[in-house]
Amino acid sequence: TTTTTTTTPTTAGSPSSFPLPIWSLLLPLLLLLPPLFLSSPLPLPSPSLLMSSPVDFFNAVVSSVQGLGAVGYLYFGVVYVVAEILAIPAIPLTASAGYLFGTVPGTLVVLTAALIAASISFQIGRTFLREWVKDRVSENDSLAALDKALEKAGFKVILLLRLSPAFPFALSNYLYGSTGVNFWSYFWATLLGFAPGTAAYVYSGTVAATVASKGGV
Numbered sequence: 192t193t194t195t196t197t198t199t200p201t202t203a204g205s206p207s208s209f210p211l212p213i214w215s216l217l218l219p220l221l222l223l224l225p226p227l228f229l230s231s232p233l234p235l236p237s238p239s240l241l242m243s244s245p246v247d248f249f250n251a252v253v254s255s256v257q258g259l260g261a262v263g264y265l266y267f268g269v270v271y272v273v274a275e276i277l278a279i280p281a282i283p284l285t286a287s288a289g290y291l292f293g294t295v296p297g298t299l300v301v302l303t304a305a306l307i308a309a310s311i312s313f314q315i316g317r318t319f320l321r322e323w324v325k326d327r328v329s330e331n332d333s334l335a336a337l338d339k340a341l342e343k344a345g346f347k348v349i350l351l352l353r354l355s356p357a358f359p360f361a362l363s364n365y366l367y368g369s370t371g372v373n374f375w376s377y378f379w380a381t382l383l384g385f386a387p388g389t390a391a392y393v394y395s396g397t398v399a400a401t402v403a404s405k406g407g408v
Contacts, residue, residue: 245279253287267291268304275308278361285389289396297393302386309364309381316368324369338370345372346380353384360385 240248252270256263267288274281288297316324327334340348349367352358367377 242277242279245274246283249281249284249287252284253291256291263291264296264300268300268307271301271304272308272311275305275361275364276311278359281361282392285392286396286399289393289398290400291396294390294394294397297396298386298390301389301393302382305360305385305389306378306382308361310378312361312364313368313374313377316365318368320365320369324366341367342371342373345370346376348372349377349380350384353381354387356388 240251252267256267259266267284271281271284274284285301288301291297292300324334324338329335345367349372352363353360364381
């Protein structure tokens with residue numbers, strides 16, 4: 192007697208297609224958010240200011256980070272992650288990373304925070320928005336073509352779109368998660384495509400800091 196077993200393939204839209212190691216990195220961050228923003232003794236601006244006046248909040252963050260030493264890297268990174276998840280434009284914060292940390296450390300902090308935010312947003316899109324997008328795709332030929340292109344050549348498509356500043360980074364993370372693209376194709380394309388622009392913005396902040404230190408501003 193032979194016994195046959197069947198396995199259910201993992202589809203691109205299922206939560207299990209999201210790598211477990213990524214979840215193990217995201218969970219500590221999620222647990223860190225409440226105490227950092229609600230009960231921390233550090234001189235942090237009010238979280239409500241982030242929604243009411245993002246520019247003022249980012250300016251307050253920069254002022255706070257300057258006096259936090261090494262903890263400033265963590266604080267800055269968490270703020271950046273939250274801003275991206277909430278789809279709040281973080282370009283001013285990206286440039287300020289160069290002013291605060293220098294070109295190389297600033298670029299690494301921003302890239303790390305951006306990738307964490309992109310991974311969380313991707314999972315939200317894959318978990319909660321997938322069915323809604325599938326309904327819209329069935330009604331729109333353009334969306335159906337994009338979904339198929341991302342599933343077949345997701346790395347190339349996302350890499351090209353990431354290199355273009357015209358396509359919003361934060362909102363696109365949710366869109367990609369709701370399509371059939373493979374997570375790791377999305378992850379590496381995001382890293383490679385987002386790095387050049389990030390480095391440029393961070394460098395501009397470094398130049399501003401140098402000019403300011405010489406009394407040029």
